[in-house]
Amino acid sequence: MTTVVKRERGVAAGLSRAAVVAAAEEVAARDGLDHLSLRAVAVHLGVSPTAIYHHVTGKDELVDAVADAFATRNLEGRLPDEPIERVRELAHRLHRAGVAQPGLLSALVGRIPDQFPSAHQTFTEELLEALVDSGASEPHAHLLYGMIVRLCLGDVIAGMNVNAPARTPLADRIRALTEQSSLPLTARMMRSQEPNRGQAFDRQLDLILRALPD
Amino acid sequence: MTTVVKRERGVAAGLSRAAVVAAAEEVAARDGLDHLSLRAVAVHLGVSPTAIYHHVTGKDELVDAVADAFATRNLEGRLPDEPIERVRELAHRLHRAGVAQPGLLSALVGRIPDQFPSAHQTFTEELLEALVDSGASEPHAHLLYGMIVRLCLGDVIAGMNVNAPARTPLADRIRALTEQSSLPLTARMMRSQEPNRGQAFDRQLDLILRALPD
DNA sequence: ACCTGAACACCGTTCAAGT
DNA sequence: ACCTGAACACCGTTCAAGT
Secondary structure, rough: OOOOOOOOOOOOOOOHHHHHHHHHHHHHHHHHHHHHOOHHHHHHOOHHHHHHHOOOOOHHHHHHHHHHHHHHHHHHHOOOOHHHHHHHHHHHHHHHHHOHHHHHHHOOOHHHOOOOOHHHHHHHHHHHHHHHHHHOOHHHHHHHHHHHHHHHHHHHHHHHHOOOOOOOOOOHHHHHOOOOOOOOHHHHHHHHHHHOOHHHHHHHHHHHHHOOOO | OOOOOOOOOOOOOOOOHHHHHHHHHHHHHHHHHHHHHHHHHHHHHOOHHHHHHHHHOOOHHHHHHHHHHHHHHHHOOOOOOOOHHHHHHHHHHHHHHHHHHHEEEHHHOOOOOOOOOHHHHHHHHHHHHHHHOOOOOOOHHHHHHHHHHHHHHHHHHHHHHHOOOOOOHHHHHHHHHHHHOOOHHHHHHHHHHOOOOHOOOHHHHHHOOOOOOO
């Protein structure tokens, strides 16, 4: 329902880097990151596809900017005083953010952006600090930080695939698995995981936190 | 340097599902999974792009088939007798496979294929069995299985992003981080992780295996 | 049944214009 | 400097032909 205003060649559109990134965020939030395209952003802005190139170098930089804006909104906020609860809260923020936008989380993790300081780096510092405050030595905190981040990321990707549209419904696939006599352990795992998904992440996080002191 | 043989309308190309999947594997191995396209497979086979649709339903099914073939080649093989060494070997196989083809690993994990039995399911059963043989109760083995798989997956994705082509070289970004006084813990982590990457996964796996008995 | 060719609805990106 | 329009080199997929 956007009123398409035609513009002639030299007429300014009032575009800016911030406006382009904001439009990209809206498109990503509305259609999902996999449907984020320069052309869709251009339509959203009422602008030619090629106009965007005057404000960002290309799609990669745009996705980076969207990811960082996303991190700012989802990873920041006041934290509990208790160190272990701080670790838990930060881990849950990262996990929740990933569940909401899997693509953005994978774009973020492990990445060291060109611009400083980014929301992602603030998050990293906060989580490391919380781990050290909880009793971990600094090298041990590095290890635990890596595990927590990888656990979040892995869980998000795994969740994506489980929930991905498939030719056969999930319940039918689990039933078929149960009837497969050669895979008893796998079948029992699938069946027992079906009801209480979501709890799994907390249990895995707990197991990591048990290794906090050393 | 492939000799392009022109064929007229009704002439058989000797295509089959197996041939299509094999060609797709070759393209994925040569150009990477992100460059795998039906059109590239068609060129590789000397065939029209639309010919492929007579042997697979579409791109998704083709990627699934490639992922399963990849799993067969990388996850199968003789295993050590010692249960814990069996867990280690299986985890390393999954990790190595992921480092080689990140996209295929993420396509695989958490997915319950339509066809039985798949190489991925055999792997799942073997890993669960090794965990139980190592002294874990069955529910605990489920938890540890999930952690190991998510750790592999997360590490692979994180590694992808670190090694992704960026506007500024990695070493420069770490240096810039070191000079950022507000992020001392993050900077020290990045610096200390630079030399001994690859060891991180083993240390993380060890921490999980320490929780084997309960 | 098996394959081609034209066509549709998309992509990211470059580059020569225009104001 | 800022934007458009045409163009290039790609995608996945559908569908009416042809043998």
